[in-house]
Amino acid sequence: MRMDGEQESSNVEDVRGMGSGGGFGFGGRSIGLGSVAVAVIAGWIFGINPLTLLGLMGDGGAPAQQSVPQGSAPPRDDPQARFVSQVLHSTEQVWSDVFRSAGQTYPAPKLVLFRDSWPTACGRGQAAMGPFYCPGDSKVYIDLSFYDVLQRKLGAPGEFAQAYVIAHEVGHHVQHVLGVMEKVDAARSRASERQANALSVRVELQADCFAGVWAARSQQRQGWRLEPGDIESALNAAAQIGDDTLQRKSQGTVVPESFTHGSSEQRVEWFKRGVEGGSIERCNTFERGAL
Structure with a gap:
């Protein structure tokens, strides 16, 4: 994937040089995630909000807003941040076009580059959670060291796989703007654990499909080009963090009713559907019989 010379967003906040404070507590004890096994770390990757999945938001309501220092623009000599x-x-360009065609305005999210941990409107984010989106402040959070995990531990190298990560999290922002996430959260609060997990799967697969829509439309709009192996690297990233793959690696067995992100095959299928269709209408994972 080549994006040399492409314009950069002004919605990136770099807080990596700022103090992150201590860890958050849960039930009177702190949670140390730095040494969590890779398979478990990957289990939280690409979640709606890892804190929600961990049960740290109780009945689904957002925690009270807190005063969080604003970051600065990333340095010009940081190639990962620039990418x-x-x-x-x-x-921003792709989704602005999509919303404009529907007579709406797209409110772009902020992207926060942090290191180790950082306070968010959804609780304290941790690097071990992987990239995540917080609907409480409409921000995507990422510790760029995750890309080393993606390449070395999850077997998904390449810039397009890295771009897929951002596009997936922005997909969750699109869901938030469209009201999808709020409806799902309300439904999950009334559902059994198995039903709630099934709803989470549909949310994740739709974000995968939205990432595919971005890939298709961005190429056409901006003229950057896919290189040999790009799509395969993104599909591999999707496959590596499928629930079945993670469960098989971590526990040797697969329990479909516990899935919250979808199987490897499903994640690949819905990403490809977005790429091939280039249309948000192709991404209705909530339609009866869609999965």
Whole structure:
């Protein structure tokens, strides 16, 4: 994937040089995630909001807003930060076009580059959670060291796989703007654990499909080009964090009713559907019989 010379987003906040404070407590004890096994870390990757999945938001209500210091623009000599900023800008262009065609305005999210941990409107984010989106403040959070995990531990190298990560999280923002996430959260609060997990799967697969829509439309709009192996690297990233793959690696067995993100095959299928269709209408994972 080549994005040399592409415009960068002004919606990136770099807080990596700022103090992150201590860890958050849960039930009177702190949670140390730095040494969690890779398979468990990957289990939280690409979640609606890892804190919700961990049960730290109780009945689904957002925690009270807190005063969080504002970051600055990332340094110009940081190639990784520049790359994610270019990817974010391309998502802004794509989704602005989609919303404009529907007579609406797209409110772009902020992307926060943090290190180790950082306070968010959804609780304290941790690097071990992987990238995540917080609907409480409409921000995507990422510790760029995650890309090392993606390449070395999850077997998904390449810039397009890295771009897919950002596009997926922005997909959750699109769901938030459209009201999808709020409806699902309300439904999950009334559902059994199995039903709630099934709803989470549909949310995740739709974000995968939205990432595919971005890939298809961004190429056409901006003229950046896919290189040999790009799509395969993104599909591999999707496959590596499928619930079945993670469960098989971590516990040796697969329990479909516990899935919250979808199987590897499903994640690949819905990403490809977005790429091939290039249309948000192709991404209705909530339609009866869609899965």
